[in-house]
Amino acid sequence: MQMLTVDLGDRSYPIYIGENLIEQPLLEKHLKGRQVMIVSNETVAPLYLEKLKSQFSAANVDTVILPDGESFKDLEHLNLIFDALLEKRHNRTTTLVALGGGVVGDMTGFAAACYQRGVTFIQVPTTLLSQVDSSVGGKTGVNHPLGKNMIGAFHQPVAVIADTDALNTLPERELSAGLAEVIKYGLIYDAAFFDWLEANMDSLRQRDQAALTQAIHRSCEIKAEVVAQDERESGIRALLNLGHTFGHAIETSQGYGAWLHGEAVGTGMLMAADLSARMGWLCRDDVARIRDLLIAAGLPVVAPKSMTPEEFIRLMAVDKKVLDGRLRLVLMRSIGEAVVTDEVDPVLLNQTLTAESNLGQI
Ligand SMILES: NC(=O)c1ccc[n+]([C@@H]2O[C@H](COP(=O)([O-])OP(=O)(O)OC[C@H]3O[C@@H](n4cnc5c(N)ncnc54)[C@H](O)[C@@H]3O)[C@@H](O)[C@H]2O)c1
Numbered sequence: 001m002q003m004l005t006v007d008l009g010d011r012s013y014p015i016y017i018g019e020n021l022i023e024q025p026l027l028e029k030h031l032k033g034r035q036v037m038i039v040s041n042e043t044v045a046p047l048y049l050e051k052l053k054s055q056f057s058a059a060n061v062d063t064v065i066l067p068d069g070e071s072f073k074d075l076e077h078l079n080l081i082f083d084a085l086l087e088k089r090h091n092r093t094t095t096l097v098a099l100g101g102g103v104v105g106d107m108t109g110f111a112a113a114c115y116q117r118g119v120t121f122i123q124v125p126t127t128l129l130s131q132v133d134s135s136v137g138g139k140t141g142v143n144h145p146l147g148k149n150m151i152g153a154f155h156q157p158v159a160v161i162a163d164t165d166a167l168n169t170l171p172e173r174e175l176s177a178g179l180a181e182v183i184k185y186g187l188i189y190d191a192a193f194f195d196w197l198e199a200n201m202d203s204l205r206q207r208d209q210a211a212l213t214q215a216i217h218r219s220c221e222i223k224a225e226v227v228a229q230d231e232r233e234s235g236i237r238a239l240l241n242l243g244h245t246f247g248h249a250i251e252t253s254q255g256y257g258a259w260l261h262g263e264a265v266g267t268g269m270l271m272a273a274d275l276s277a278r279m280g281w282l283c284r285d286d287v288a289r290i291r292d293l294l295i296a297a298g299l300p301v302v303a304p305k306s307m308t309p310e311e312f313i314r315l316m317a318v319d320k321k322v323l324d325g326r327l328r329l330v331l332m333r334s335i336g337e338a339v340v341t342d343e344v345d346p347v348l349l350n351q352t353l354t355a356e357s358n359l360g361q362i
Pocket residue numbers: 041043044047068069070073100101102103104106126127128129130133134135136137138139140149166167168169170171174177261
């Protein structure tokens with residue numbers, strides 16, 4: 001087992017990464033009181049709930065099982081968590097435990113931020129995406145019909161347990177979507193990690209436990225470093241949005257669920273790379289390397305044919321990263337070094353948006 005710390009002063013917390021951690025007694029010491037509410041969903045609970053429950057010897061454990069899917073990440077279904085907490089008379093020393101992917105994690109964290117003005121919570125992420133991204137950093141929330149993740153709070157967990165064995169049951173497409181965020185960390189922060197991913201992508205897709213542990217560890221380390229420097233996203237944390245403004249446009253255009261978030265981000269990162277090359281920052285060879293690694297990860301690299309540049313620009317303009325009407329994008333100066341810029345030349349952006357269907361021929 002590996003352990004690292006998210007350093008946030010007296011709110012610092014450990015991330016445990018390794019095989020078969022769901023069954024090991026890691027959590028009890030992080031509980032605030034004796035009450036525990038495990039929140040999971042109807043897909044993950046049959047696989048891992050009993051194993052997780054076996055960790056707790058002295059606590060009173062209750063559970064709430066949500067329906068599975070992003071479409072249930074809303075206030076109505078959030079209320080199911082509050083219903084369960086109140087019906088079972090959970091008090092202010094209760095601990096909520098999220099067992100599932102990012103949807104369960106974001107909802108449980110938000111419920112913990114709100115219940116009795118804030119209770120303790122623990123993340124047990126079971127998708128690659130949630131292990132390397134959403135479970136770390138304290139962003140929690142639900143969707144509103146008018147916008148994704150628009151109702152939420154910052155609320156840090158007291159521990160994160162990333163069990164690499166849980167990834168064995170994850171559908172292939174979900175694994176690839178998680179790999180997009182892993183590749184993102186190499187692109188924004190660590191060229192050597194990008195090289196390592198090129199060499200180890202096949203092992204990762206074959207779910208080699210040692211390779212997965214290493215990739216998750218380095219990803220969490222980078223996320224933890226960025227979050228420790230800029231918890232509320234006033235600066236460097238924005239780099240984690242590489243590919244996301246293009247990606248959100250794809251997700252919104254196609255309807256949530258048609259493209260997985262990580263798939264849209266993967267294609268979005270290639271579009272950001274193409275624009276970075278047009279700005280004279282990234283060389284074409286590096287754009288090709290990025291494309292090849294995305295393909296090796298099983299990700300799409302061409303935006304939907306139906307999307308016009310005008311649609312992209314309209315959808316990108318409503319992204320929440322737009323400040324004062326100026327489009328701000330994360331671009332790359334080189335593999336391993338990203339920057340936020342609001343000085344994108346519209347002519348070059350338009351070239352990227354029209355060229356995207358040709359990216360395969362770069
Ligand atoms: N808070 C943050 O900082 C942050 C960052 C990135 C993404 N997110 C959010 O995360 C969500 C996406 O998370 P996700 O990609 O984990 O999606 P998800 O939670 O919908 O999980 C994907 C699918 O895999 C299933 N699943 C989960 N674990 C499994 C396992 N071990 N075996 C088999 N099936 C399993 C789920 O039930 C679901 O059907 C989005 O709502 C996004 O907004 C939040």
